Every structure is written in structure tokens, then in C-alpha cells.
Amino acid sequence: MKTVLKRSEVPAEHRWRLEDLFADQQAWNEEYEQVKQLAKDIGQYEGKLNNPDTIRQCFELEDKLSLLTERLYCYASNRHHEDMAEPAHQALSDKVKKLAVEANQAMSFITPEILDLSDDQLQSLIADPGLKKYKKTLDDMLRQKPHILSKPEEALLAQVGNVSQAPGTIFGMLNNADMKFPKIQDENGEEIELTHGRYIQFLESRNRDVRKSAFEAMYATYGKLRNTFAATLGANLTKNMFYAKARKYPSALEASLYGDKIPLDVYDNLIAAIHESLPLLHRYMELRKQLLKVDELHMYDLFAPLVDEYKLDITYDEAKKIVLESVRPLGEHYSKILEEGLEGGWIDVYENEGKRNGAYCSGAYGTHPFVLLNHKDNLSSMFTLTHEMGHALHSYLSDSQQDYRDAQYTIFLAEVASTLNEALLMDHLLNQSSDPTQKLYLLCHYADKFRTTVFRQTMFAEFERIVYKRAEQGESLTHQDFCAIYYDLNVKYHGSSMTVDKDIEMEWARIPHFYRSFYVFKYATGFSAATSFAKQILDEGTPAVERYLGFLKSGGSDYSIEILKRAGVDMSSPEPIRQAMSVFEDLIGQMEELTK
Template sequence: MESKVLKKREDIQEIDKWSVNEVYSSDEVWEKEYKELQEEAPKLKWFEGKLKNGEVLIEYLELNEEISRKAEKIYVYAHLKSDEDTSNPKYQSMMNKIDAYMAEYATYSAYLVPELLSLPDGFIEEEIKRLDGLKPYEFLLTNIIKEKPHVLSKEEEELLAAASDCLDAPSSIHNIMTNADMKFGNIKDEDGHEVELTEGNYSSFIKSKDRSVREAAFKDLFGHYKDFENTLATTLSSSIKAFNFSARVRKYNSALEAALKPEDIPLEVYKNAIKTINDNIESLHRYVRVKKKLLGLDEMHMYDLYVPVIEIDKEHVEFDKGVEMAIEGLNPLGEEYLEIFKGGIEGGWIDKYINKGKRGGAYSWGGYDTKPFVLLNYNYDLNDVSTLVHEMGHSIHSYYSRKEQSYYYAGYSIFCAEVASTTNEALLIHHLINKETDEKKKLYLINQELEQIRTTVFRQIMFAEFELYTHESFEKGMPLTAEDYNAKWHELNQKYFGEDIIVDNEIDVEWARIPHFYNDFYVYQYATGYAAASAFAKSILDKEPNAVEKYTGFLKSGGSNYPIEILKKAGVDMTTPKPLEATIERFNELLDMLEKDI
């Protein structure tokens, strides 16, 4: 029998750890570089007030890159070492030291943007024409200049920065209230034991095979939110007021414009996503009908939405077997991609297994001069294989971006960030469904992909529609109360899920538990990212001409242009409904497979 005792960090084999020691051969070397950084970084202050011509600007940008790359390496190393074992005081101390220093470091170049914006109109553009040395920085500089109408005077910017903590208060209040202060009482679990319900364990109860457990968890959780609905409505309204205040102060026409314009994302992308989903809402209604039939329910309620339609025995997948499955699934991406993938697996990119004190979850991270490292907590489950291809998708995106782009353009925007990881997941699950011969297991996989589309695309667009309604109401001078929020949420649930489900009144207050509403106009990017990934996966699987080359071109682009342009160049035009329609097409295809087996 496998030992359940967690291994200590030193007991994990070297082959299963990431090669962070390639960043610095020892902690002493890290300390030496840290001291050098402290001596060199203040040199950046010399340029303040001197950026009056292109030659000096080139000097600044070159020195800033050199010092920033050093700072990034120091920062990445300390954080990765700390995540290996969060109980190790040495690495905690190194991490805290560099974190504190980075705040000071940011002040050394804080003058750059205000100074560039204070230059006469057209000056930077003329300097770029005059000097070849400035041409590589053209996108970076014109992007800064583009913000000129929305940047305030030095004093006003300082005032806004000082007020930022107050403007973030609604989010902090919501966070502390829902995670620390609110208590949800006890419910009986599947074995009849009394257990405390929390936000953390709610997701497992709502998927319970025992309907009474699901119902109790649902009614209890939302009942407690209902008790605080007026307070939570006030925090949400305050947050929306803060976003609208910032947008107005920065001379944007709306909070939506303030959120999208800096990335040059047309407002239509947001509004068309809502329209496309509304035009195809019947697909989600059909899903509800099929699920109701598969669950054998006379009446389907909101608390039945998350329960899996099929249960399978947990499969034990060794890491090497998971890699094999991943390579098979990613085969359509071609030889070059697979070589990089295998190189990453064998070349110390991945920290594979859980150990005592290791940070939970999974991520892909690194710097311009390091490997694109992957932290996993591999637990021999099919989901872990999916996590592996997801994080390697991010890492290979970073690998290509850093290889092909200069330092200033190697990072990519949030709008593009989830595309590469989700494309990998889509290719993997497509492969697993197609090759599965066991009917039960095939149904399980189909249901998994359907649920992913339901929660990542349909649900997030419903959130986006609610968010647009709340902001537009405020812009029209219509303050909203808990009653207004509840009514709109109920109406949206009825519209999205259709007539085959009973929209229980408890769900009306669900808006109150969504933390993303405190990060304005963020959620729609889950859906657009998924849609772009679906479009890429479809073109690759359909073997469309140059599909793989176009996709690799996207991975190589980093942040060298605006996200919409990068995707468009790769054949995915997010200003049209096509990518979302491709996702819905896949959703319908999966429903056809599911219905065939009823």
C-alpha cells in the first residue's frame, strides 16, 4: 500500500524537481547579484528630467532592460525556492527581501511615463523616424503615447495613487466578509455526518450524488447570502461607483471603455460576445434537457446543474503515462512543438510531485532569462494530465515568446494568456474522447468537456451581461439595490437555462458571492480565451492549410502588438462571432454524442 505520509523536499528525487539551480548555482551567488542590483538600480534615476531626445531615451531603455532582467531573475529564483517548501525560513526571508526591494525599485523609473507624455505632440514619432535605434521600441513608445488623453497631471496622478487604497475598499470588504466573517452553518453529508459548510467545500457538496445533500448545501449557502444581501449590494454598488469615478476622471466615456481601450480591444468584442451567446442560447437549453433526462429527474433544480451525469472509478495515471497521453493528444501540433514539449519534460522545467510545505495548485512561471518553469502537484489523476498540458501550454507560449521577441515584447496580455493553455486542453480531451472504447468512460469525458464549455463560456458571458447591466444602470443615474440585483440575476438565469429547469429563488442572490465583479470587466476574457482556443483547435484538427504555422506564429508574437491584432494575424478574428460560434458548434457536437447514448 502507498504511504500517505508526505515526503520532505530532500526526499524527492532530483529527476522529479525543476532545475532552479540553473538560475543561480547557489544562494550565495543570488546574494551577490542582489547586492549588485542594489548598487546598479539607482543609476536609472540619473535619467529623470533628461529624456529630451532619442539618443538619451535609447540609453535609458538599454540600461533599464539590463537591470530589469537581473531584478527579474533574482525575484523569480527567490519565489520558486520559497514555493518548493513554504516552511523553509531561509527562502521565505529571501522572498520577503526581494519583494520589499521591488517596491523601492519601481520608484527608480516611475518618472518615465509622465516624462514621455509631457513631451510635445509628435516629438516621439519624429525621433523614431530619425533614429534607427529607436525603431525596435516603436510599439512600446506609441502605446505609452496613446494613453496621453487619459493620464493626468503629476499632482493629480499622485492624488489618485494615494486614494487607490480607498477605491479598492469594496473589494477588500467583500473578500473579508465572504471568506472570514460569514458562517454557513452545518449540513449532513452523504454519510449522515454533521459537517460545517464553507465556501471551500461547497463545490464538492453541490456535485454530490445524494440530492438531499446538494439541496441542503445550496439552500444553506444562499440563505446566508440572502441574510446579508443589503450589505453586499452596497459593497458591489460602491465598487461600481469607484470604477465609474476612475473612468470619468481619466476622461473615458464609460468604465467599459476604460477597461478595454488600453489593450485596444474594441467595445464590440465585449458586446458581440453577449449577443452571440444570446443568439445561440438554445444550445444551453438543450444541454439542460439532456442532463435532466440523463439524471432521470422529473423536476430539475439549480442545485442539480453541477452533478456529473456519469461516475467512473478513479483511474491511476503514472506521470510518465500522463506524458505519453499528452504527447498523443498534442500530436496534431507537429514535430517542432512536440520536441519542445519533450525537451521541457526532460530538461528540468517541471517540479512534479507534492512534498511537505510545497505550495499547492499549479502554475507556469519564469523570467526572460530562465526556463519557463512549471509547478505541479501531480496526484496520478486524469485531471492532472489535463493540468500538465494546460501549464505546458503556458510554458511553451513563454518559450516561443522569449525566443522570438525582445525583452520588452516577450510578455503577453491577459486576453491572450489562457489561449495556448486551453488549446492544449481542447486537443487532449478531443483525442481522449475519440480513442475511448469504454462507453461509460467516453460519456464521462464528453460530460467533462460540456461542463467546461458551460462554465467557462456560457456562465462567464452571463456574468459579463450582468456586469454590463449594472454599469450601464449607474451611467444612466439609476442606483441599484439588492432587490434590483436579485431581479436581474433571476431573469438572466431563466433566459440562460430555459424552461426545463426550475430557477429557485435562492439563486437570485448568487451575484453576491462572485469576487470577479470587483475586477471590472474581467470575466468575459475567460469566454473569449476559450473561444479563441476552440477556433485554433478546430482549424488544427481539421488540418486547415497552415493552421499549425499560424498557431505557432501566435505563440511567437508575445506582446509585440495588441491582442486582437496578434490573434487576427493568426487567423482568429475576435471582432467577429466566428470563434464563439466554433465553441458552440463543438458544444452541439458533444451533445449529439451524449444524446446518442441515452
């Protein structure tokens, strides 16, 4: 679309249908009042959670209160995102945020009170037929029990909560508000201020001098604050080690994996399997060097385009058709639901004045999902469409098969369905393409996904593993230590075809994910699991499709690792990573053939 419309001008067929959630504002207001009342009602169970019947009734009310709050939140938040300058929707969004806090506070007594019961009492609740649908909740409580402290200790830890946010908050202020980058010359010789947002654009420039200037200016700026960033990251390490120790976990890593019941092996296997596959990344770096026709490949060349400007114009209607064709391997049932989603008021398609940027999938149990896009007629937007619809169908199928509580899937699983759709779309496009330039453009797009999502995120995960291990052994880590560890990993990962510039040693200082410790590995495992599923589906057909649809329908009814395992992807073994790497190897092989 050439001009950006006002929200009131957007045609109905390009808007999501939030009326499917609440017919009008009056209906929302009535449910809001109902939630306010339920938040009061749940208090009647406090001090009485010591027998199966009362606990069941309390859980049922907790589910109702949570679900209605979720519905209100989804509607208000989505309305606000349609036009963030609209005051009435801003007020609605603020109102529901306060309500959510109120509801959470009203329910906060439930877990501690049940955990006050003895292990034997908890075991008998787990075995009680009347509590069958709450078995996983109770199992989780029993599992967490050794790590829950006495009430006064828990109260003290809760008070430390605000202090513990300090490292992340300070990093955020320093990184986003206080840091000022110098000006550099762009392709036209104009002086332009370097910012976080412009950095990748500069690195994608065809002009090597622009890439080099941006790269050097970025890390020189971080280098001036190296002591401060080292102190901030060091404080974050100390915080996580404190919590792990207070809650009696062997290490900060094990504390972070415990909630999702992810074995330590999953983290270690990822790193080991990627080490095994580093020769493939080295081969890709060599290919990059050849395609860019440079004597030395530098770190600032990693985002440079490898194919002369190739433009794919794809309208939204074409994108919908292509996405539908690409998921055919998943069978008629999946395709039918996807078509319903594409045509049935699930999606808010184009940008309009005041609309939130980016893309996401949201929803509430019992209604279809809602997808926000800011669609442009290009390849990237088509991948965004299939990605978000992957999330949407995961939620839809999970909701259709599971009770409310078991339908919620974890972050560990969330990126699998979306990335699988991307893998199928890429396979479809490559099979349809007869133009060598187009094919190379697509292969580069996909190979870079492997580089950034699997290799780069695993390198980050390994950096975290090393620094925590050293800190837990009592070492005090200085900026020199962080820089040396990070630089050596870059040398190891990128291989001899890459000239690893010294400046890159400061990159650890600008990664916000290091303040959500041990999180980045989930990008790599999710991408690998999805690639493994896609390979099985394309190689085996129906049996693999059935297993995959079973995965989508499982929601959060079991622990993430078990759900994946039943579907044929065992993330506790290195096999799925190896399968993903075989796909990467095939991509590189095709690229090498096309560039001979």
C-alpha cells in the same frame, strides 16, 4: 504517491531545476546587489528624457533592471513555494518583494516624463530608427496621453488609490473572514459545517438532499447580508465610474478595455454570439435532466455527476506519454520542445510537505519556464499538466523570437495556449476511447468546461454590463435590483428545462471577480479562441498549425486582437465564438447518441 514526502526526500527527477536560473545562493546574492546598484543608476536619466539617444539608453537600462529583478523574483518565489515552512526561503521571498517595489519606484519617473513631451515630439520619437524596438512602448504612451492628467491631479489620484481598494478589501473580509455558514448533513448523516471550500464538494454529491441543503444554506447566509453586499458592490461601481470619468473615458467598460486596445465590439459580440447559442445550453440542460433521471432539474443539480463513478487511473509517466501524443497535430518542432520540457527539469511534479498547492507556470526571460504541479494519478491532473505546459511553450517560443520587452503577452492571450492543449488532449482521448462509459465521462467533463467557462462567465460579463449601464445612467442600485437582474439572466441562460430556484438571485454577492471589473469575459474569449484554433488545426492541418505557432512566437509584440487576427482568429467578429459553439454542439450530439 501514497505518502507525502519531506522536500529533502523528493527525487531529483521529480524536482524542477532552479539551478538553471541561479547556480547557487551566492550567484543570486551577487545579482541582487547588482539590481540595487542599477536602481540607483537609472536616476541619472531623470529630467533628461527629451532626445532619442537618452531615451534609448534609459529604456535599455530599464529593461536590464526589470529582467534581473524578474529573475531574482522567479527564483526566490519558486524556492519559497517548494516548502513554505522553510524560514530561509520565506525571508528570500520577502527580500525580493521589497526589491521589486524599490526597482518600480526607481523607474516610475520614465512614463510621466516622456508624456510631458508634445504630441509632435512623441511622433518623431516613434518614427526614429534608433528607437525602433521601443515603437510599441511609445505608441502606447501616445495612446494613453489623452487620459493622463496633470502632475498634481495624478498625485491626487495616486493618493485616492488606497481608498479605492476599500470595496474589494471589505468584500474579501466579509466573504472570507466574517461569514459563518451553518452545518448541514452529509451523505452519512453527519453534521458538517458548510464552508466555501466544501460547497462545490457538496454540490458534486450523488445525494440530492445534500446538494439541496448546501445550496439553500449558502444563499440563505448571503441573503441575511444582502444590504451590505449591495452597498459594497455599489461602492465598487462608483469607484470605477469615478476613475473612468476622471481619466476622460466614455464609460467604465471602455476604460477597462483601453489598456489592451480591445474594441468594445469584442465584449458585445461575445454576449450576442452566446445569446445566439443559448438553445445549445438549453439542450444540454435537457440532457442533464434525462441523465440524472429527475422530474425537475434544479440549480443545485448543475455539478452533480452524470456518469456512475468512473475512475481513470493515470500515472505521471503515462500522462506525459498521452500529452505528447495529443500534441502531435502541432508538428515535430512543438513536440520536441514539449518533450524537452517534460524531461528536462522544468517541472516540480508531486506534492511534498509544505509545498504550495495548485499549479502554475512561471519563469524569467532567457531561461526555460518552470512548472509547479501537485500531481495526482487522475484525469484532472493530466489536463493540468497539458494546460501548464501550454503556458510554458507559449513563453518559451515567445522568448525565443522576441526581445525582452515584446515577449510579455497579455492576460487576454494567456489562456489561449493552455486551453488549446486541453482541447487537443480531449480530442485525442475521445478518438482513442472505445468504452461507451469512458467516452460519456470524457464528454461530460468537456461539456461542463463549455458551460462553466463560456456560458457562465459570459452571463457574469452580461450582469456587469447591465449594472454599470444602469449606474452610469444615474440609477441607484439596491439589492432588489441586483437580485432581479441576476435572477432574470439565470432564467434566460438555462432555459425551460431548468427550474431556476429563487435562492440563486443572491449568487452575485459571492463572485469575487466582480471586484476585478470586466475581467471575466477574458475566460470566455480565451476558451473560444483556443477552441477555434483547435478546430482549424484538426480540420486544415499544416497551414493552421503554422498560423498558430506564429501566434505563440508573437508574445506581446503587437496588440492582442491583432496577434490573434494574424493567426486566423478574429475576436472582433463573432466567428470564433460560433466555431467554439459548433464544437459544443458536436459534443452534445455525441452524448445524446451514447444515451439513447
